[in-house]
Amino acid sequence: MTVSTFTRIICVCILAYACKSQPNSNNQAPNNSRVGGAFENPEFTYTKIPKVCATVDTSPGWKRNINRLHLTGTIYQSDGVTPAQGVVLYYYQTNEEGHYLHKPDEPRSMPPNENGQTHGYIRGWVVSDLNGRYDIYTIRPGVYPTRDAPAHIHATIIEPTINEYYIDDYVFDDDSLVTPSYVSKQELRCGSGILHLEKKDSVWEGKRNIVLGKNIPNYPSTKH
Numbered sequence: 518m519t520v521s522t523f524t525r526i527i528c529v530c531i532l533a534y535a536c537k538s539q540p541n542s543n544n545q546a547p548n549n550s551r552v553g554g555a556f557e558n559p560e561f562t563y564t565k566i567p568k569v570c571a572t573v574d575t576s577p578g579w580k581r582n583i584n585r586l587h588l589t590g591t592i593y594q595s596d597g598v599t600p601a602q603g604v605v606l607y608y609y610q611t612n613e614e615g616h617y618l619h620k621p622d623e624p625r626s627m628p629p630n631e632n633g634q635t636h637g638y639i640r641g642w643v644v645s646d647l648n649g650r651y652d653i654y655t656i657r658p659g660v661y662p663t664r665d666a667p668a669h670i671h672a673t674i675i676e677p678t679i680n681e682y683y684i685d686d687y688v689f690d691d692d693s694l695v696t697p698s699y700v701s702k703q704e705l706r707c708g709s710g711i712l713h714l715e716k717k718d719s720v721w722e723g724k725r726n727i728v729l730g731k732n733i734p735n736y737p738s739t740k741h
């Protein structure tokens with residue numbers, strides 16, 4: 518890692534902590550001007566975020582050794598061509614049974630808030646490297662017991678100079694709940710989140726490239 522890369526990572530994470538320190542409801546931009554529009558509980562993004570994010574992350578789910586999943590891809594600037602270094606990608610997901618479980622013994626697990634909301638323990642952060650690449654090692658999430666949505670992984674982007682914003686969920690095209698109707702309703706925020714997985718050596722492999730700002734409301738025009 519170069520000195521500049523290291524400095525950039527440190528800066529991104531300091532920014533993240535600066536965001537965390539802001540009061541939740543009073544200092545945030547109104548939804549009509551916020552980059553990305555309305556976003557429920559954006560502060561959860563920063564709960565237990567590490568001081569330094571790595572370019573490769575392994576979620577606590579990986580050690581369960583059930584339907585292991587490797588996600589990778591490149592994060593690009595809004596031109597869709599230039600790799601974006603130093604962008605943090607936060608993810609969280611259910612376990613294989615479709616539950617967001619809080620496990621107090623897991624250091625990154627999120628305790629429920631006063632409303633009982635939690636992102637559970639299968640969550641993490643990666644920062645894109647010099648080439649925009651990221652790698653996440655986790656497990657395939659389960660479908661909610663209600664079966665009203667495909668199995669999915671939520672993802673949020675943290676860029677250095679603007680507020681965090683969510684992108685399309687990671688979902689998988691072999692899921693019977695990824696129907697034509699579901700596909701047609703996707704906003705394609707930062708591009709499609711519908712992945713085709715292939716299994717290699719007992720690990721599901723999926724690739725998703727991300728184009729910053731694509732289909733993101735209020736994205737700064739100076740960054741296009």
Ligand SMILES: [Fe+2]
Nearest residue numbers: 610611669671
């Ligand atoms: Fe969810």
